[in-house]
Amino acid sequence: MKGAAGRLIPLFALVCALACTCASTAMATDGSNAERVQRGKYLATAGDCVACHTAPGGKPFAGGLPLPTPIGDIIATNITPSKTAGIGNYTERQFSDALRRGIRADGRHLYPAMPYTAYAQITDADMQALYAYFMHGVAPVDSKPAPTRLPFPFNLRWSMAAWNMLFLDSKPFTPDPGKSAAWNRGAYLVRGLAHCSTCHTPRNLLMAEQPSRELAGGDVGTWHAPNITPDADSGIGNWSEAELVAYIKLGHATGRAQAAGPMAEAVDNSLQYLTAADLQAIATYLKTIPAQHDPADTRAVDDWGSASDELDSLRGVALPVDPDKMTGAQLYDAYCASCHQARGQGSFDGGLPPLFHNTATGRTNTNNLVMVILDGIRWTDRSGVHMPGFANHLDDRQIATLAAYLIRHYGNPAAKVSVEQVRQLRAGGAPSHLVALVRWAMAIVLLVILAIVILSVRRMRRRSSGQA
């Protein structure tokens, strides 16, 4: 008995000790959990998860937004903690694999529309906080958005495994001890959660980012995500860190640029909520990355143009009946001058921005200029429409004429806008040949394999007939 009791007591003690430990851990996690959830919320905001995982007018994180890609629409999923429709059953490990490796709980691959190549940088501690937030800080929504249906062969999710082998670096961020804490924080945010490169780094034929051209400018749908490297002409080399911080926080820096399209969304949903220290860290880091120069930029993109007008050609002249015959000056007078003023100088306080010394007119890639005329600038918060769009008022030729006027007076005269470009952007962008290309490539590979098979079969037959 004694022996048994002797054995039992330590066991009992152990159970007690364990129970106590568990209880105290539970208490500790209760205290730190709230904090962790709060930190996870901040990180989720920095990661701008809501931008893709919320449909217009839909519940936060319930998914359903179709993300246009060159291979078709990818439908964002429900990432609320719903156990039936969302990620409520995910373990922390599964959650981490989805974010950092692009693998869902069922083992199938995510498409890289989910920026897991960037999120791979997220540290374990931040991953835990994000998990805590998504499990305890987000309201579950039990509705499933429609599944993504891509054309063959992209409907084969396992093909992404090959893509990951080529393009996914799944090592979390490791700080560079030779750099300041702010620099390291900035690098972590830019490369990781804020996933700047997802839009701002050009992609190769297989839609993977080109590391050698990091942040040199990419295309996101119909919009151009510009070069944000410290090149003095093509990028943000002539911006002060304070201007960068202002731009990221407010969506505009007077005399430089203003955010529109997806960047306005990023500021609106995410960047404006970052702490002053994090904003400064991003600016610090961006100023140090390798500069990427575009030879087409012979002057800083925000340094073109000056106040000017063609009023002499307007006053006392009747507008042509045919809207396509309106001159650029007439179009400017009718649709732009009330706010941007007769000479493109904007309002005295910059609230209505000048059009010269403005990247919207100074860049040789003119897609954003056309897009902002078509769609205007709108935020999803209460400030809403910052500039009305003119898609319903101006036809393709009028927009091309107007853009040419803006470029001639206020921008880089080497830039061009064509009627066809406006037509394509209005229609949602140039058609992609990626699906056809990949299918052709696959067909050729298949033909080669077939040829090899046929040849070897023939050889085998010849050999066997020889034996007979």
Add this chain to the structure above:
Amino acid sequence: MSGQLSADIVVIGSGIVGSLAARRLALRGASVLILEAGPRLDRGRVVAAFRNSPFKGSWMAPYPPSPWAPHPIYVPRDNGYLKQAGPYPYPAEYIRAVGGTTWHWAAQAWRLVPNDVRIKSLYGVGVDWPLSYEELDPWYQEAEELIGVAGADDTGSPRKQPFPMEPVAEPWSMRRFRERLAPAYPVVANTVARNSRSYGGRPACVGNNSCQPICPVNAQYTGETAVAAAEASGVRLVPNAVVYRIEHDAKGRIAAVHYFDPDKGSHRVTGKTFILAANGIESPKLLLLSASDKYPNGLANSSGMVGRNLMDHPSTSLTFYADEELWLGRGPQSPSSINTLRDGAFRSRHAPYRLDFTNISQVLNVTNDLIKEGVYGAEFEKQLRWRAARQVNVKNVLEVLPDPDNRITLSSEKDAMGIPKPEAHYSIGEYTRRGADVSRADFARIAELMGGTGLRYSADGQFANNQHITGTMSMGNAPSSSVVDAFGRTHDHENLFICSTGVMPTAATMNSTLTAIALALRTAGHILPQQTTTQTDLADDRREARLS
């Protein structure tokens, strides 16, 4: 256009009132056709026309009339479309174009005060309305949410639900009026269909200060937006369709309407229900034009009241120099007013009024004055700067009582299409003149509180017109003394309704557009009462407003 157009509901006139009624009916599943006499306009071209116009003070200058659907023009000279029979002129301005006159309004979107609809019972003047303010309240709310109204709560018009938007930012000049006139006069933000933030996909006001020729950014709701909303809801619109006759059948029901295209080809449009929404002058003109053997005095006119009881809100004003720089011209043209004199026992003796401050840039007026005074050179610039910074103006907005002798009739003159022009018979009654006299004391007190100098009252007996055309097709319970019932249905024709400021039996002291929209939505709700609440629509509108 084929001669065989037809719809469940045919609406004559595409202004803000008719279009919003049409939209509501289309959303209920009816096929709706709008016939508009004027052409489609493009905002940018209107802006360009304004910017290019040498007549910056003429808000009609960017809207030249079309030959087939003329409207009155007075600058640089009267085009003679609205004939004046006197004794006092009624120089109404309105626009015959797709979207109508709200292309260039001040966007004042006021409710009445509750007692406005009972002045006969309470004060022994005018007439009572056939409905109460409380009955109007939900329709006001629906109208306000549709067009996006911003306002302050302390204007004397009670409401059950909050305004869709908080007031538009207060310009400096108005802030100084508010501060210096308190507590004698509370100066409050006007109730306006102007965005104080993004609403309905349209941006917030950025203070271009050209509301009444044209808002260049669409920050204030206009008939253009109403038409777009109607068309998005399935309404078909035929522009340049000048309706010249409404046709009835043997039983007195309306069978069709006839319109001219610009080449004077005639077309007949049939329908089940007809809505006349062609403003307070063109609508009675059309009813009178449609006289037949059965209805020799015109349609809907067994009472003889069609075209009668013409009203407006006449104004007298005081211009002076404040003792500080106020620089009118930043922000909307008409941002603030005093609303404590809209109602009271005094209404049995004299007209009530609102006191309204202009915020229109004074540079043009002062320049004209200085040139007239012969001031030139350096002194001109000095004076221009001094006066433009300090010159201010306060006007009253007076109630007019319905008087059957004030009326629109058919002129013997015809327009280019051979259609008789409208003719105004008008005078300003003693009730209104007494109100103007009383308000002079307020003008003087306001000038005194602002340290005013150089006081210039508008000439005695001179009243400015405010383009609030009311009364010409009044609603009432008695078919013997009114044209339509409380739901806008004509007493004489079971399937003819009127949506217009013209159905208002009294003018009160408030701009009439919002009340006309509310009444029109109520009429639409009466025509197709199934699914009487519009909660789904409103939810959609709210969602749109949030998203945009």
